[in-house]
Amino acid sequence: MADSPNRTAADPNEEIMRATYRALQEHGYADLTIKRIAEEYGKSTAAIHYHYDTKDDLLAAFLDYILDQFQNTVHEVETTDPEQRLDLLLDKLLVDAQDHLDLLVAMLEMRSQAPYKEAFRERFQQNDEYVRYMLSTVIDQGIQDGVFNDVDAEHAARALMTIVDGGRTRAVVFNEEASLATARQTAEEYVTAVLAVDQSGDG
Amino acid sequence: MADSPNRTAADPNEEIMRATYRALQEHGYADLTIKRIAEEYGKSTAAIHYHYDTKDDLLAAFLDYILDQFQNTVHEVETTDPEQRLDLLLDKLLVDAQDHLDLLVAMLEMRSQAPYKEAFRERFQQNDEYVRYMLSTVIDQGIQDGVFNDVDAEHAARALMTIVDGGRTRAVVFNEEASLATARQTAEEYVTAVLAVDQSGDG
DNA sequence: GCCTTTTGACTAACTGGTTAGTAAGTACTG
DNA sequence: CAGTACTTACTAACCAGTTAGTCAAAAGGC
Structure with missing residues (x-):
């Protein structure tokens, strides 16, 4: 219409x-x-x-444009099973990024300007809060379902985002997709060794 | 002399x-x-x-200058006990960085230019290999001493560097030292839950 | 007097942003 | 339906400021 x-x-x-x-x-x-x-x-x-009016205005609008697109793809993850949902979210954050390596480069450049451009920092912060909320929500769900240990979901979400951002940074700096795969594996190890309840007694 | x-x-x-x-x-x-x-x-x-001659020449020399200083401080860690040594190394990488936040900002800016400046990429790569070698060596030592599980030391070192780089990136982008503390804690969790041998049966 | 170091004046290219003006489309009015 | 007014979208020309880098001349130490 x-x-x-x-x-x-x-x-x-x-x-x-x-x-x-x-x-x-x-x-x-x-x-x-x-x-x-x-x-x-x-x-x-x-x-x-x-x-x-200004280049900064355009760039702020561009960040809105691109981060909105990103949030839409994250929003698509619809599985409700906590373990599977967390896996899919981490795939979105690390595996899907392999198809947009050049964007990853540009985004790290812009992120590195956050200390000087408040408009940038605000938008990256807001985006980070959104993703962290998605993560901590699914972790909380896993705790209630008894599949995750009773950890601090907020901290666990920040820990996973640290791994995600580390993998992305390294993929850009060293120009290697393998850094994303390493980060994906590290995130998995964190989920398995820290979050998931130990079922060794059930053998 | x-x-x-x-x-x-x-x-x-x-x-x-x-x-x-x-x-x-x-x-x-x-x-x-x-x-x-x-x-x-x-x-x-x-x-x-x-x-x-050129600005690039100067900047390459500056990276040599600053990364050499950094490697010297890492080299200072002299403890031989694997668990303690790994802890001190992670402190150097994440806790000591809190005193040089402005340098951390500039370094992320330069790292984000690695895709365009080979001279930058080479130097960051070399520096990363140095630190990773320090980490995998101490992890290998821990495995031989029986205090760490028989994991892939190379991968574990990359996993820890991913957490380190993630913490640093987030500290810069969100302008918060707390990101370094979160990363430090995440690294500790990784060491405890993934690397350290489980002694729950000894209690 | 020579060699290293430094300066001042310069250039060519590029930057973000402004200006006046144009052309086409839309909306209102009688 | 004609005439007026206004809006949207754009262009060509231009501006003032900044950039890395050059070069001849001069200063300074040994």
């Missing part, structure tokens, strides 16, 4: 977000300029400035 | 490294310019270019 589903959706904002994404893939954040976004957009730099 | 220990050591290279360090603390890597380094150096920008 509101938006007509034309082919290639002529909404300028959406187009600029897509152009920013492509420019980011090709040049990285450090070399991202309005001009390069404009080239991807196929219009002049002033056209960009017509829609976004 | 080789270097005369004058007060304020008049060695230009050393002075420029120190100036770079200060400029990095004050402006961060993204806003680090030759001009700003020169201001800290107290000389002109051309004076910097006399000692280093």
Whole structure:
């Protein structure tokens, strides 16, 4: 109703977000300029400035755009069984990331600017809280179901996010997907050795 | 012998490294310019270019300078008892970092540029291999001493480094030392629940 | 007098952002 | 349906500031 589903959706904002994404893939954040976004957009730099007053405004909007997409994919995980759900969430966070390595690079660049750009920090913080809430909720569920030990779910969620962020950082710095696989395995070990109740007596 | 220990050591290279360090603390890597380094150096920008042809040359030298310092502090850990030694190493990697948060920020910025600057990547890789070697060696020692399970020491070292890098990344992005403490605790949990042999039968 | 070091003045390229102006579409009015 | 007003979307030209890097000349130590 509101938006007509034309082919290639002529909404300028959406187009600029897509152009920013492509420019980011090709040049990285450090070399991202309005001009390069404009080239991807196929219009002049002033056209960009017509829609976004400053570069920072555009980048803040881009973070909203991209983190919203990410949260939607995380939201898709619908299994209710705690152990399986936690596994699927960790897959989303670490395995799926392998298909967007260039985005992972750009995101680490932007994350490293969080100390200087409050708009960035706020958005990354909000996103982190969302994911942590998903994790601690499923961990709490596992505790109630008796499949997880009675640990501090908040801490366990932070621990898993630390492993996730470590794997992502290392994948970018060392340019190797294997870092994501290592992190995935480490997360699994944490779940098995710290969270899961010991059933060795049931043999 | 080789270097005369004058007060304020008049060695230009050393002075420029120190100036770079200060400029990095004050402006961060993204806003680090030759001009700003020169201001800290107290000389002109051309004076910097006399000692280093390009900005990249200078930054590569700076990474050598700073990572060498870091490796020296890690090398100081002299305890031989595996469990205690691993604890002290993790303290060096996570607890001591709290005193150099601004450096942690700059280092994450530089790490995020590894995909674009091979000189950076090489140095971070070499540094990581050094620390991982220290970790896997002490883990192997613990296995031989019978205090650690017979795990893959190489993997365990990578797992711990993943937690370390995760803690550091999160400390920078969210501007909170607590992320380092959480990572330290997570590393401890990993050591206790995955590495340490289970002595519950001895009580 | 020579060699290292440093300076000041410079350049060419690029940065984000501003401006006036244009063209097309939409909405209101009588 | 014609005329007016306004909005959206854009362009070309331009600006002031910053960047890394160059070069001839000068300063300073031995």
